[in-house]
Amino acid sequence: MKASYPLHGVSRHQDRLGVGNxxxxxxxEEDMELILSMGANSIRLAHYQRDQYFYDLCDEKGIVVWAEIPYITVHMPSGRENTIRQMKELIVQNYNHTSIICWAISNEISLQGVTEDLLENHRILNDLIHEMDPSRVSAMANLFMLETDSPLVTLPDIRGYNLYYGWYVGEMEDNDAWFDKFHEEHPDVVIGLTEYGADSTIKLQSPKPEKGDYTESYEAVYHEHMLEMLAKRPYIWGSYVWNMFEFAAAGRDEAGDPGKNHKGLITFDRKVKKDAYYIYKAWWSEDPFVHICGRRYHDRIEETTEIKVYANVPEVKLYVDDKEFGTVASDNHVFRFSVPISGTHKLYTSAVIDGVEHAEISDTMEVVKVSEPNPEYFVSADKVRNWFDETEIAEEDGYFSLNSTMGEISANPKGKALLDQMMAVMTAKTAGGMGEGVKVSKEMHAIVARQPLKRLLGQVGIDLESDAAKQLNAALNQIKK
Incomplete structure (x- = not known):
């Protein structure tokens, strides 16, 4: 009898603040305990060989491991022998680790296009894996822009896509649609989600989280959606959050905290578990717990605030200033309360199991009503605005504006010329760059076409109240639909 064992995984970069590698x-050991405490049963060791001691820990703890060589993003024709040597060393050194299930060939290797030399290199590595270790499978993590009919997709035994809909492009729901379409067209192809995530820094908070705002609040909302999406699709063999921990990234300068990738569920120093960590713990772990979200969103400007609790129990009870406020049930591990606030309030929540309150399973925090937004919750203190005010965008009937979608603007020759000029500037600033040979999938084009231009600008860090955004909007206002 076959049994299903979905892999609930995280990707791990091992470097640490002040320590490096x-x-x-x-x-x-601390990294392993943090991963296990969340309920994960698998780790993607991206994108390089690890200390033998960590493989030993994976064997000991029963973790399922995706092992991978550092063949990433850019294919170099002169690097073939290096990739072969890397794969041989990875397999020889780790063959006897029972935790390893696959040898991964590459990661997002199609960023600068797919050439015949790239394909041949992958065929050689795929054959090498099967020759050296017939007992395990080959694997790949594909760039989300890679066409699903590319020969790279079906080359290895198992494969995954790195999808960032809801962060870099598109909306969270586009992940659902992408997997449904892929499974409908390729029902026999073994597919997983090898990367997904959203950046956040713990100082940035919002009662109205939006894609691209780098708030801890949006990261939590994003992962709430992704866990529900995965739970409804049993054909996805496994998933790997990007990333368990924040890590160093020299090319990044985001959210006022340069040199880091902020997609970690836990901070670079391993000291703070972000709210998103706890929604995974709620879905994946068995020991009952409750967690009140938003403890770093202490100063709140709204009259009525949402108090959100993550838990792996059927119901939670909330107390406000030692008075019972209410009990809420949930089947998706997210419990919401709308609480009027007027001053400083103490919040306390406890687990309710089979109708019985368990005070030993509880959490507390404090919020305070303020009259002005706390500037610490914004990327830049000089851009503080009321979250409930929308930026006004000047527009005239019959003319384009930043409110228009990319598809609408691109369909107009003058609009397309303006967008092409803007995209050329933005692409040149993209870390890693985009090669001339890269193909953007039809699905990606469709997703981008649906996006209002203002959403794209916000995603790349352009303030809608900046001179650059206003000038672009003014230029669009001159183009008739």
């Missing part, structure tokens, strides 16, 4: 055994 020179980890001690105690640091490896």
């Amino acid at each position: 020179a980890l001690t055994k105690e640091m490896h």
Whole structure:
């Protein structure tokens, strides 16, 4: 009898603040305990060989491991022998680790286009894996822009896509549609979600989280959706959050905190678990717990605020200032309360199991009603505005504006010329760049076409109240639909 065992996984970059990659055994052990505490049963070791001690820990703890060589983003024709040597060393050194299920060939290797030399290199590595280790499978993590009919997709035994709909492009729901369409067209292809995530810094907070705002609040909402999406699609063999921990990224300068990738569920120093960590714990772990979200959103300007609780129990009870406020049930591990606030309030929540309140399973926090937004919750203090005010965009009937979709503007020759000029500037600033040979999938084009231009600008960090945005809007206002 076959049994289903979905892999609930995280990707792990091992580097640490002030330490780099020179980890001690105690640091490896701490990482493992944090991963296990969330309920994960698999780890994608992207994108390089690891300390033997960490593979030993994976064997000991029963973790399922995706092992991978550092063949990433850019294919170099002169690097073939290096990739072959890397794969041989990975397999020889780790063959006897029972935790490893696959040897991964590459990650997002199609960013600068797919050439015959790239394909041949992948065929050689795929054959090498099967020759050296017939007991395990080959794997790949594909760039979300890669066409699903590319020969790279079906080359390895198992494969996954790195999808960032709801962060870099598109909306969260586009992940659902992408997997449904893929499964309908390729019902026999084994597919997983090898990367997904959204950046956040713990100082940034919002009662109205939006894609691209870098708030802890949006990251939590994003992962709420992704967990529900995965739970409804049993054909997805496994998933790997990007990333368990924040990590160093020299090319990034985001949210006022340069040099980091902020998609981690836990901070770079391993000291703070973001709210998103707890929604995974709610879905994946068995030991009952409750967690009140938004504790770093302490100063609140709204009259009525949402108090959100993550838990893996059927019901939770909320107390406000030691008075019972209400009990809420949920089947998706998210419990919501609308609480009027007027001053400083103490919040307390406890688990309710089979109708019985368990005070030992509880959490507390404090919020305070303020009259002005806390500037610390914004990327830049000089851009503080009321979250409930929308930026006004000047527009005239019959003419384009930043409210128009990319598809609408692109369909007009003058509009397309303006967008092409804008995209050329934005692409040149993209870390890693885009090669001339890259193909953008039809699905990606359709998703981008549906986006209002103002959403794209916000995603790349352009303030709608900036001179650049106003000038672009003024130019669009001159183009008749």
